Each structure stands twice: as C-alpha cells, then as structure tokens.
Amino acid sequence: KLGDEKDITLARDGDSAAFRRIVRRYTPLIYSLCRRMLGSTEEAEDAVQDIFFKVYRSLDTFDPSRRFYSWLYTIAVNHLRSLQRKRSTSPSKILPFDHTVDDSVRMDRHTQGPDENTISKEGERLAQHALDRLEVDYREVFTLRVVEGLSVRDSAEILGIPENTVKVKLHRAKKQMLEIMKKFEWE
Numbered sequence: 001k002l003g004d005e006k007d008i009t010l011a012r013d014g015d016s017a018a019f020r021r022i023v024r025r026y027t028p029l030i031y032s033l034c035r036r037m038l039g040s041t042e043e044a045e046d047a048v049q050d051i052f053f054k055v056y057r058s059l060d061t062f063d064p065s066r067r068f069y070s071w072l073y074t075i076a077v078n079h080l081r082s083l084q085r086k087r088s089t090s091p092s093k094i095l096p097f098d099h100t101v102d103d104s105v106r107m108d109r110h111t112q113g114p115d116e117n118t119i120s121k122e123g124e125r126l127a128q129h130a131l132d133r134l135e136v137d138y139r140e141v142f143t144l145r146v147v148e149g150l151s152v153r154d155s156a157e158i159l160g161i162p163e164n165t166v167k168v169k170l171h172r173a174k175k176q177m178l179e180i181m182k183k184f185e186w187e
Helices: 002-012 016-038 041-061 068-086 114-133 136-147 152-159 163-183
Strands: none
Touching: 002 016, 002 041, 002 068, 016 041, 016 068, 016 136, 041 068, 068 136, 068 152, 114 136, 114 163, 136 152, 136 163, 152 163
C-alpha cells in the first residue's frame, strides 16, 4: 500500500503518529489471527501488543521490496509459534468464528432467519472445536488461507514454506477438520 510505504518511512525517522497509523490499520487483522491461533481474548490482546513492539523495533530491517503485510504477518506467526511452544498442551477455549473481526469469509448474518442462525452458530462452534485440535502447522495454514483469506503465495511467504507445501497442508487440514467434525456428528 502507498500509505504503508509513507508511514514506514516516517516511522523509521521517529514519527510516532505514522507508527500509530500502521498499528490502527493492521490491528484488526493481527488481532483476528492471534484470537484464532490462541483462542483467548486476553492472550490475543497481549500478543498483538508484543507483535507491534517487535515490528517497531524491527522497522529498520524491513525490506521495501517486500509487501509490508507479509512481513508483519511473518513476525506475527513467528511470535505465535513461540507462544504456542511455551503453552501447556491443553486445548484452547472454543472461539466461535463469528467473534473474529473480519466476517468476509462467512455468511451474512443479517439475511438469516433464527433457525439458520442457530444452525450456523453450531457449525461455527464445531469448526472452531476442530480447528483447536489440528496440529499447529495445519492450523496455521488453515487460519491464514481460509479464515484470514490470504493467497497461497502470501501464506507460503509468511510461513517460510513452499507454495506446494501450503496446498498440501491445507488439503490435510480440511480433511482432518472434517474427520473431527464427523466424530461430533456434524454433516
């Protein structure tokens, strides 16, 4: 984005207002990613702050030939990986899909009747339950591709893996999610 380039240059020169604009612009996306990967509001809020602190400290290392949001997502994913290594092995709390910031990948709630809304919420609960039980690398790919809507190329760049690996992991993640959901009698 043109605004990113200008704000990054200004922030590198010490303009705190420019960095605040970057934070405002990307907080909803990073918060959604953190919330999905961590499953806790408090942990997600702390992670967002930590991530933007790391971004601020690393602005001088940003390569302008890369897209800023890919660079930012890479920092976020690496931070979340570090947090997950430190966490206990207990599954995260169930977080319905409709609690994330960006609803672009889901159906419009305003056009649903009460029955459809109830069925949809139950499906979201089961989907999050299945997502919580995926292996971390499958959860990362699924979250970036399906929930966040990033391209294969961007997901590969952020995760530091080949594009074909993203495709394979996404396929396996979807298959595992369906298997988990079927165990809970979802059809």
